[in-house]
Amino acid sequence: MIQFESIDSPLNINLCSFSTLLSHDPLSVSVGFSIIGGLITCKLVPEFKESFIKAKLTGKDLAKDDKEPPIPECMGVICATVYLVCMFFFIPFPFMEWFSGKGKISQSEEFHAPTFPHHKLGEFLAAMLSLQSMTFLGFADDIFDIRWRHKLFLPAIASIPILMVYYVNFGVTHIVVPIPLRFIFGRIIDLGFLYYVYMSMMAIFCTNSINILAGINGVEIGQSLVIACSIAINDFLFLNDADPAVEAHLFSLYFILPFIGVSFGLIIYNWYPSEVFVGDTYCYFAGMTFAVVGILSHFSKTVLLFFIPQIFNFIYSCPQLFRLVDCPRHRLPRFNPSENKLEYSRVKIQKPLKKPASFVLDLFELLRLVKVDKGETSIEVNNFTLMNLLLLKIGPLHERTLAILVVVIQILASCLSFYIRYHLVHFFYEVI
Amino acid sequence: MFITTLIFLFALTIIYNIAHDPLSVSVGFSIIGGLITCKLVPEFKESFIKAKLTGKDLAKDDKEPPIPECMGVICATVYLVCMFFFIPFPFMEWFSGKGKISQSEEFHAPTFPHHKLGEFLAAMLSLQSMTFLGFADDIFDIRWRHKLFLPAIASIPILMVYYVNFGVTHIVVPIPLRFIFGRIIDLGFLYYVYMSMMAIFCTNSINILAGINGVEIGQSLVIACSIAINDFLFLNDADPAVEAHLFSLYFILPFIGVSFGLIIYNWYPSEVFVGDTYCYFAGMTFAVVGILSHFSKTVLLFFIPQIFNFIYSCPQLFRLIDCPRHRLPRFNPSENKLEYSRVKMQKPLKKPASFVLDLFELLRLVKVDKGETSIEVNNFTLMNLLLLKIGPLHERTLAILVVVIQILASCLSFYIRYHLVHFFYEVV
Numbered sequence: 104m105i106q107f108e109s110i111d112s113p114l115n116i117n118l119c120s121f122s123t124l125l126s127h128d129p130l131s132v133s134v135g136f137s138i139i140g141g142l143i144t145c146k147l148v149p150e151f152k153e154s155f156i157k158a159k160l161t162g163k164d165l166a167k168d169d170k171e172p173p174i175p176e177c178m179g180v181i182c183a184t185v186y187l188v189c190m191f192f193f194i195p196f197p198f199m200e201w202f203s204g205k206g207k208i209s210q211s212e213e214f215h216a217p218t219f220p221h222h223k224l225g226e227f228l229a230a231m232l233s234l235q236s237m238t239f240l241g242f243a244d245d246i247f248d249i250r251w252r253h254k255l256f257l258p259a260i261a262s263i264p265i266l267m268v269y270y271v272n273f274g275v276t277h278i279v280v281p282i283p284l285r286f287i288f289g290r291i292i293d294l295g296f297l298y299y300v301y302m303s304m305m306a307i308f309c310t311n312s313i314n315i316l317a318g319i320n321g322v323e324i325g326q327s328l329v330i331a332c333s334i335a336i337n338d339f340l341f342l343n344d345a346d347p348a349v350e351a352h353l354f355s356l357y358f359i360l361p362f363i364g365v366s367f368g369l370i371i372y373n374w375y376p377s378e379v380f381v382g383d384t385y386c387y388f389a390g391m392t393f394a395v396v397g398i399l400s401h402f403s404k405t406v407l408l409f410f411i412p413q414i415f416n417f418i419y420s421c422p423q424l425f426r427l428v429d430c431p432r433h434r435l436p437r438f439n440p441s442e443n444k445l446e447y448s449r450v451k452i453q454k455p456l457k458k459p460a461s462f463v464l465d466l467f468e469l470l471r472l473v474k475v476d477k478g479e480t481s482i483e484v485n486n487f488t489l490m491n492l493l494l495l496k497i498g499p500l501h502e503r504t505l506a507i508l509v510v511v512i513q514i515l516a517s518c519l520s521f522y523i524r525y526h527l528v529h530f531f532y533e534v535i
Numbered sequence: 536m537f538i539t540t541l542i543f544l545f546a547l548t549i550i551y552n553i554a555h556d557p558l559s560v561s562v563g564f565s566i567i568g569g570l571i572t573c574k575l576v577p578e579f580k581e582s583f584i585k586a587k588l589t590g591k592d593l594a595k596d597d598k599e600p601p602i603p604e605c606m607g608v609i610c611a612t613v614y615l616v617c618m619f620f621f622i623p624f625p626f627m628e629w630f631s632g633k634g635k636i637s638q639s640e641e642f643h644a645p646t647f648p649h650h651k652l653g654e655f656l657a658a659m660l661s662l663q664s665m666t667f668l669g670f671a672d673d674i675f676d677i678r679w680r681h682k683l684f685l686p687a688i689a690s691i692p693i694l695m696v697y698y699v700n701f702g703v704t705h706i707v708v709p710i711p712l713r714f715i716f717g718r719i720i721d722l723g724f725l726y727y728v729y730m731s732m733m734a735i736f737c738t739n740s741i742n743i744l745a746g747i748n749g750v751e752i753g754q755s756l757v758i759a760c761s762i763a764i765n766d767f768l769f770l771n772d773a774d775p776a777v778e779a780h781l782f783s784l785y786f787i788l789p790f791i792g793v794s795f796g797l798i799i800y801n802w803y804p805s806e807v808f809v810g811d812t813y814c815y816f817a818g819m820t821f822a823v824v825g826i827l828s829h830f831s832k833t834v835l836l837f838f839i840p841q842i843f844n845f846i847y848s849c850p851q852l853f854r855l856i857d858c859p860r861h862r863l864p865r866f867n868p869s870e871n872k873l874e875y876s877r878v879k880m881q882k883p884l885k886k887p888a889s890f891v892l893d894l895f896e897l898l899r900l901v902k903v904d905k906g907e908t909s910i911e912v913n914n915f916t917l918m919n920l921l922l923l924k925i926g927p928l929h930e931r932t933l934a935i936l937v938v939v940i941q942i943l944a945s946c947l948s949f950y951i952r953y954h955l956v957h958f959f960y961e962v963v
Contacts (some may be wrong), residue, residue, distance in 0.1 A: 129765060154675045159587060180671075187664070194695035224699060228656035228692070232663065236615070239667045243608075246674065247582045260616060267622035271652060500810070 129196040133357050140189040144182050151181055155379075158244070162380045164320075165435055170524025174378060177245040178202045181383025183238040183348050184368040186388075187476060189361050192233055197357060198224055211508030222272060223354070229268035230358065231393045234388070236262035237310070241387030254383075255307060259310040261391060262306040265398060266299050274298075281531040302398050309392030309397075309406075312413035315420055316382060316489060319445070321374040321506045321512065326412070327389035328366050329513040333409045333520065334396060351400035362392050375503040408520035412513050416489040419472065422463045423487050428452060434486035436494055436505070444499040447491040449476075449483045538726060545618065557624040561785050568617040572610050572796025576807060579609055583807075588673070590808045592748075593863055602806060605673040607813025610797040611666040614816075617789050618659055625785060626652055651699060651782070657696035658786065658823045662816070665689035665738070669815030682811075683735060690734040693826060694727050702726075709959040730826050733835075737825075738818030740841035742811055743848055744917060746863040747873070749802040749934045751809050754840070755817040756794050757941040761837045761948065762824060763787045770896045778826040790820050803931040832859030836948035840941050844917040847900065851915050854882065862914035864922055864933070865907060872927035875919040877904075877911045884910065 155175035162176035215313070240257040243249070249257075276298035280288045294301065317323045334355065341352040369385070372378045373408070397406035425432040431450050436445040452460065462482065467473040474495055476483040485491045493508060494500060500508070546567045583589070583603035587676060590604035668685040671677070677685075704726035708716045722729065745751045762783065769780040791916065797813070800806045825834035835842070851858040857880050864873040892912065895901040902923055904911040911921045922928060928936070 158674050158676075184667075184671075188691070189692040191660075191688075191695060192662075194692065195699050198546075198699045224696070225652040225656060228653060228660055231692075232660050233654055234618075235660065235663055235667065236619075239612075239663065242667075242670075243612075245587050246588075250587075263616070264621040264622065264659075267619060268652070268656070271623050271626045461561070468936075472795075 107152050111211060119149060126337060130353065130356065132196045133193065133360050136189045136193050137306065137360040139364075140185050140361045141257060141364035141368040143189075143231045144185045144365045145371060147181055147185065148178055148369060148372050151175070151178070152379065160382075162382075164377065164380075165318075165433065165438065167376075167438070168440060170281070173288075174380060176380040177242065177382030177384050178369065178372070178379040179381040179383075179388055180238065180242045180245075182365040182381075183234075183241075183388040185368070186361055186365045187231065187235055187238065189365075190234075190358075193357065193361070194227070197227070199351075202258045223350075225268050226265075226397055226399050227354070227357075229264040232264040232398055233306075233395055234358075234391055235260050236264065237306075237387050237391035238384060241382075241384040245382045245384055255311065258306040258310045258387065258391060258394075259303045261387075262303050262394070262398075264300060269299075269302070269398070279532060282533075283531070292414060300485055302394075302403075305392060305398060305403055305407075306394040308390075308417075309394040309410065309413075312410060312417050313390045314386040315424075316413055316416045316509070317386060318433070319490065319502050319506055319509075320377040321370060321503075322490075322509050323386055323389070324370040324373055324515045325510040327385075328363065328370065329517060330393060330406075331363050331366065331389075333358050333517040334393065334406060335363065336522075337402075337405060337521070348401075351402070354403075355400040356397040358392060358396050362389070375506060405520075405524055409517055411516040411520060412489065419487050419492070421487075422460075422467075423450075427457075427459045428484070428487070433484070434488050434491070436490055439499060442499060444500045444501050445494060445505055446493040447474075449485050452482045452484065454480055454482060487505045543567060556782065560624045561621065561788050564617045564621050565788040567792075568613050568789045569792035569796040571617075572613045572793045573799060575609055575613065576606055576797060579603075579606070579647070587784060588810075590810075592805065592808075593746075593861065593866065595804075595866070596868060602808060604784040604808040605812050606797065606800070606807040607809040607811075607816055608666065608670045608673075610793040611662075611669075611812060611816040612807075613796070614789050614793045615659065615663055617665065617793075618662075618930075620910065621785065621789070623656070625655070625781075632856060640696065653696050653700060654693075655782070655785075655826050657692040658827055659855060660692040661689050661734075661823055662786075662819055664692065665734075665815050665819035666694060666812060669810075669812040672815070673810045683739065686734040686738045686815065686819060686822070687731045688816075690731050690822070690826075694730060697730070698827075699725075701911065707960060710961075711959070730822075730831075732820060733831055734822040736818075736845075737822040737834075737838065737841075738815045740838060740845045741818045743852075743938070744841055744844045744863070745933055747918065747930055747937075749798060749923075749931075750918075751814055751817070752794050752798040752801055753934060753938040754941045755813075756791065756798065757938060757945060758821060758834075758837045759787050759791050759794065759817075761945040762790065762821065762834060762849050765830075765833060765949070765952075766897030776829075779830070783824040783830075786820060786824050790817070803934060810822050833948075833952055833954055836952055837945055839944040839948060840917065840937075847917065847920070850888075850895075850916050851878075855885075855887045855891055856912070856915070859914070862889040862916050862919070864918055870927060872929050873922060873933055874927045875902075875913045875922040877913050880910050882908055882910060910915040 104118060152175045155476050156173075156478040160175060160177050161173035163173050164171055221415075224429075226423065237258060240261055244254055244257060276295050276453060277291050277293045279299070298484055313323065313327060336360065338352040338356045341348050366389070369379075369381065373381055393406055393410075394403075397403035417424075420434075422428045423434070429450050431448075434448060439446050456464070462481075463475065464475060467487075472492060473484050473487070485495050490505060490509065493505065497508075546563070549563075580603045583605065584601075588603060588605050589601035591601050592599055638900075660676075666688060668689055672682055673686060689810050704723050705719050705721045706726070707719055741751065741755060744754060766780040766784045766787065769776050794817075797807075797809065802807055821834055821838075822831075825831035848862075850856045851862070859878050860875075862878075863876060865876040867874050884892070892901065892903060892910075895915075896903060899913050900913070900920060913923050917940075918933060918937065921933065925936075
């Protein structure tokens, strides 16, 4: 009998993971559903374009000529609904002994995904309840155009089911302290109630951070696909029979793979030049998927590592988000019709500047993150978003080039995350 | 909104301190849900009008401005959020020493075993899907043949979880039919079809007995209260079905709460319309408690007026007889009353149409006016039938009449269920 503990070559493990595609277990079913979900999304999106325009769910492409007609918006709801219906049909597969004799971890050469114990059903359904709530609330946000301060809490409301079920299942609220901080906190601290606050904040952060790194054709789905694929690759690395975390990572894959499928179905129509817009619905849906797999599979720190560009964009945007510096309604790059390129957009602040605003501007100037034009009565500075920063440093770019650039940055950041997670981890935690 | 959240959290702490079993917590949440709905509906009227979610009251003067529609989504969302917060209560030993069935004089609701959590969450997933699909239907105005299947899609979670939990697919055959089928038959796959059909029927049958101010919520509240009363009858420690009926109460009580919060604004004269969203939400709630608590036949007994309205409407629904876009009663502005509306059909009539008309005329269910080139007959709905028999009525009177009929039908249902049951099943 071949035991996986003796095969420690990563290549072997990866080959075995690929072989699951040919074997008969819930994981292959999940892959199948992902493909089906992608094809159905691909087919449904054009069919609904008319209905969305008729229902006045349209948006104006701010980076195109004004003469272009408005295009359908909130198409993320189609992709999220297909995802949810596929997941509905997928519910029995991880819990049933479908495949006689192959349900359990076998000792053969191939990896077979084990069936889950029944108590996992509660977590599975709670995760779906949260995802569906988020889609629903995101769609309502697109319909009613809810104000920013209310928008921030929609993901917290949507995350209540997983928090409640986490509590019912006597979820762990201890965390292991990173090695450098152990002299303060000790090795393990029990966060108690704060752990639940942390989980809500994770949901709020993942959704809204994708939402603010958005606005040009294809960048929302692009960044989400890179994050999703990174999570999936990370999960595949855990798929060998010896690892105790295999159940958690299978759980994560069952949610991520269909997400990748339906997102591909949608990006076909959303990539430059966009035929449809995804709306806030998609950003909420994507962010919530990542938060849910991170929380329920206990690798939220790894998920956050994949969010490095979003974290940078968020911190960089903070002065404007918290109104230290003036924040216009749209901070998208500005379109230059004559050259058909995007340039960085700017905000005008009236003199005299308040103390916090001038402090922030000085700090960012020192870090070379801004370009400040001082005038007589006012100061002009570029808007504090990652895309504006890229246009500032590189110069005007075509919209598709900028989108590709953001996706490439996301990929490079993911590679860095893998490096941190698997090589630098020794500085923070003991690895067994 | 902020004040609403504060009130909600404050009420949560009160409940936590006062209630001593999940049932009282559920009652508490129902009251809170009702109050929050009551507060939120007026706050959202502006947003709905701005989002173009409005409807014209066809039974009022044309001069009236359009009023907000689909307000059922507010009531359903408050219900879902309350249920989210309620999730731990049936499953935790909150109340030391009182979690189990005690032998004292009072009834204490026992905590549920963990496998019930799957059913509970699946039920909420189905309800939320239905609300979502119903809201999408109101936004996109989906066609009738697609609309019919939305409840089937929404019911998939409970079907799947029913399957995972090795749900029973046998049914006990009623005594009069046993000579054909035997005592128990295993429907297998057909049981799942039956459950989907139940969802499709409950939702759409409420949807077609609708159209005048307040009648959708009115009939739903009567059905919900009947189910709740039926559940309370089972609440004593000796009954093995107590768990199933508690489960049903946990879903029905908050529904009653939020519906009361909404009917305040929807009763005559309506300030808001509930939209198809509410009908789907209500029907799905009843289907879900019927399916998961295993008393779907009793739930269907409470649907007698809806069943009658559906069968009566069948010829028009299946296009044997012409079916106009709206079959609502017609408004007479001069007398401020509703009269029955009619449909005109061209001669010569097709065979099925004339057969149906002759049959209904025999049963005194229609009034037919034969003309030279066409025939006019009243639309085949319960409300038109009432107006035909009684004469023109004020809108509020008609709504009250429908609710009274629903109450009388529920009384009949209780009689059938508890007295006539001996003809159909052995009662243990």
